[in-house]
Amino acid sequence: MIDFEEELKKFKPSLEIDDTENAILSDNVNDMVDLMIEIMNEYRDR
Amino acid sequence: MLCYRCNGTVDPSRDTCSKCGTDVRVYKKIVYASNRYYNEGLVKAQARDLTGARDSLRKSLYLYKKNTNARNLLGLVEYAMGESAEALKEWVLSKNLSTSRNANVADRFINSMKRNMRELDSEGHGIRKYNQALNYARNGAKDLAMIQLKKVVSVHSNMTKAYELLALLYIDDGKIEQAKKVIAQCLQVDRGNASALHFMKELENMSDRNSSRSVGVVGETDREQLIIPVRFRDYGSYLSNALYIVLGLIIGIAIAWYVMVPGKVEKEMVGVSDEARSYEQVISDLQGEIAALQLSNVNESEESSIEESSMEQSSEEESRESESSAAAKIEETFPAGIVQTDQWTISQDAVNRAVSAYGVPDYTSVYEAFFEVNPGMLSSVNAEHYKNLIIIVLDEGVKQNAVAQAEEYQSAGENSDAGRLYDAIAMAHRNDPELRMKAAACYEAAGDQETAANRYWQVYNLFPESEYTKTCSEKYMELTGKDHIPGVPEGTDTEALTAPLNAEALEQAIVEEG
Numbered sequence: 001m002i003d004f005e006e007e008l009k010k011f012k013p014s015l016e017i018d019d020t021e022n023a024i025l026s027d028n029v030n031d032m033v034d035l036m037i038e039i040m041n042e043y044r045d046r
Numbered sequence: 047m048l049c050y051r052c053n054g055t056v057d058p059s060r061d062t063c064s065k066c067g068t069d070v071r072v073y074k075k076i077v078y079a080s081n082r083y084y085n086e087g088l089v090k091a092q093a094r095d096l097t098g099a100r101d102s103l104r105k106s107l108y109l110y111k112k113n114t115n116a117r118n119l120l121g122l123v124e125y126a127m128g129e130s131a132e133a134l135k136e137w138v139l140s141k142n143l144s145t146s147r148n149a150n151v152a153d154r155f156i157n158s159m160k161r162n163m164r165e166l167d168s169e170g171h172g173i174r175k176y177n178q179a180l181n182y183a184r185n186g187a188k189d190l191a192m193i194q195l196k197k198v199v200s201v202h203s204n205m206t207k208a209y210e211l212l213a214l215l216y217i218d219d220g221k222i223e224q225a226k227k228v229i230a231q232c233l234q235v236d237r238g239n240a241s242a243l244h245f246m247k248e249l250e251n252m253s254d255r256n257s258s259r260s261v262g263v264v265g266e267t268d269r270e271q272l273i274i275p276v277r278f279r280d281y282g283s284y285l286s287n288a289l290y291i292v293l294g295l296i297i298g299i300a301i302a303w304y305v306m307v308p309g310k311v312e313k314e315m316v317g318v319s320d321e322a323r324s325y326e327q328v329i330s331d332l333q334g335e336i337a338a339l340q341l342s343n344v345n346e347s348e349e350s351s352i353e354e355s356s357m358e359q360s361s362e363e364e365s366r367e368s369e370s371s372a373a374a375k376i377e378e379t380f381p382a383g384i385v386q387t388d389q390w391t392i393s394q395d396a397v398n399r400a401v402s403a404y405g406v407p408d409y410t411s412v413y414e415a416f417f418e419v420n421p422g423m424l425s426s427v428n429a430e431h432y433k434n435l436i437i438i439v440l441d442e443g444v445k446q447n448a449v450a451q452a453e454e455y456q457s458a459g460e461n462s463d464a465g466r467l468y469d470a471i472a473m474a475h476r477n478d479p480e481l482r483m484k485a486a487a488c489y490e491a492a493g494d495q496e497t498a499a500n501r502y503w504q505v506y507n508l509f510p511e512s513e514y515t516k517t518c519s520e521k522y523m524e525l526t527g528k529d530h531i532p533g534v535p536e537g538t539d540t541e542a543l544t545a546p547l548n549a550e551a552l553e554q555a556i557v558e559e560g
Contacts, residue, residue: 002248004218008184010241011211013177015131017170023135031111032076033050 047077048145080110087116091123095238096206099123114144118152125155127236128205130169134159172202178443180211187434188215193405199231206232210241222249329388393420397428400435409448410463413439413470421555429556436552439474452484461492469501477546479509486521499525507534508544 015023030038047056050073054065061071087102100123106116121136137152144150159166179194195212198205209232216225226249232242396418403411416439424432438444448471455464465488472481486501499522506518522531534540 002214002217002245004214007214007241011180011183011207013180014129014173014207015135016173016177017131017134017166020131020135020138023131024138027135027139029108029111031107032109033073033111036072036076037050 047074049073053145077110077113080106080113080116082106083109084113084116084119087119087123090238091119093237094235096123096127096236097240098238100127112143112145114140114146114150114152117143118150118155121152121155126204128169128172128202128207130159130166131173169202172198172205172208174447176205176208176211179208182434183211183215185437187437188219189431190401190404190434190438191215192219193401197405199228203231204235206236206239206242209235210239210245213242213245217245217249222252225249389420390423392418393423394425394428397424397431397435401431404435404438407447407451409444409451410467410470413448413473417473421552424556432556433553436549440547440549445471445475449481452488456488456491461488462494464488465492465494465497474547477544479505479512479514483514483518486518490521490525495525503531506531508540510540 047058048054049056049063049066049068049070051068052063052066054063056063056070056074058074061074062068063070083102083106087099087106090096090099090102100120103116103120103123106113107120111117117136117140121133121140124130124136125133134156137155140152141150141156144152175194175198179191179198182188182191182194192212192215195208195215198208199212202208209228213225213228213232216222216228225245229242229246229249232239233246236242396415400412400415400419403409403415412435416435419432419435421429421432448467452464452467452471455461455467465485468481468485468488472478472485475481482501482505486498486505489495489498489501502518502522502525505512505514506522509515519531523529
């Protein structure tokens with residue numbers, strides 16, 4: 001059975017065109033390569 | 047592939063960078079894994095499994111965010127799903143993160159969007175409407191949410207989120223066939239849409255459960271399962287046959303009754319409805335006269351109450367006379383009860399017009415129709431709609447959208463329509479003098495000096511502490527040729543006239559009638 005309230009919680013608002021600039025500026029997610037560089041730097045510092 | 051440290055070219059067959067000597071073994075593995083996910087995403091996108099493609103491309107970027115191809119393709123997939131803002135974000139990031147010296151196809155996409163600003167605005171509008179509909183659904187205003195979403199999917203036929211939410215609302219409302227239709231449309235755009243597939247499966251299970259019949263008892267013999275048919279009772283007796291015949295006769299007579307009788311009734315009703323139609327024509331003509339007289343009285347009484355008080359009195363007397371003669375005409379022909387029913391009809395009609403206008407959106411009609419409603423004369427269904435309309439007309443976001451529409455009218459040179467819309471918004475947002483100032487400017491631009499002067503007079507007298515007082519006074523005197531701007535009649539409660547409308551007070555005025 002479909003629970004309306006539970007399914008509705010899964011819906012998130014869409015990004016609006018006016019908010020694109022803020023979204024771009026706040027998009028600072030590290031990828032695996034960044035993680036790898038961080039680990040290597042830590043290892044080197046030791 | 048470029049080295050992550052010095053950006054020098056890395057030979058794929060070597061484990062170190064030829065320029066700086068950095069060990070790139072792990073780095074190469076990460077990039078290769080990212081490319082594998084990119085390839086997977088590409089295959090899914092080509093097969094129109096947009097949700098699957100988006101997931102694979104996001105994984106590719108989690109591994110290596112500078113994978114330009116993956117980011118560009120992700121933008122394209124988002125665009126195909128109706129998420130223009132997300133697409134634009136990905137292409138801008140692609141342009142900025144790209145390490146390749148070759149031309150980036152994201153430039154072409156961004157330029158294409160810049161060239162079609164009208165289309166971009168339209169898509170932005172669609173996204174805003176979707177977000178508004180989601181808000182309505184969360185607040186329990188499901189009817190309004192459905193109206194919004196129907197509008198969104200009719201204009202933006204690739205917005206999968208809108209289809210998903212609309213299907214969910216239909217399912218919650220019990221409209222299974224419509225839900226299936228919407229889900230099918232969604233799957234045409236995105237074959238792998240998880241929500242749509244989930245809903246479709248649930249609907250199929252529901253219909254299977256409804257149509258399934260027992261086939262009997264399952265028995266077991268020597269490790270084999272047998273399905274034994276249910277044994278039906280034997281109706282071979284004469285009594286049972288007679289019973290079936292009688293039942294058949296009753297059903298036949300009932301069918302004949304339901305087929306033949308409505309035809310006869312309809313013939314009689316046609317004559318009655320023709321007569322009713324002619325009476326309704328007379329009523330609507332007279333109502334038009336009354337409404338026109340009332341409207342002219344409201345516009346004139348505010349300004350001329352001091353200086354032309356005697357003229358106003360005589361004009362009011364004349365209009366009262368003509369109103370009473372119009373009402374008398376109605377009362378001559380019909381009993382008083384039918385006049386009261388008209389008020390009822392006007393209120394129901396106004397609610398329906400406001401709701402329909404909001405779906406367009408035609409904000410002028412929304413606000414004007416809202417204030418035509420008599421909250422003391424509403425059916426239970428329209429009372430619920432009216433409560434939702436209260437939220438809408440008092441909502442700041444809707445106000446901003448309406449102001450944006452008025453500005454569009456102004457840009458298109460339709461100053462009268464713009465002025466009328468600002469007036470309509472000001473009816474709901476009475477404490478905002480800027481709306482009336484804008485209305486005044488629009489009327490002035492349209493050449494309607496009288497109405498423009500009236501609006502300047504309103505702002506001057508109702509908002510004496512505002513920054514517009516001096517401008518209003520000068521403009522009023524310029525447009526009317528007078529040497530001063532009159533005040534309000536003594537005893538006028540200006541605070542009450544400019545107090546913001548209260549949602550609770552409006553709801554309390556609702557009295558449901560049946």
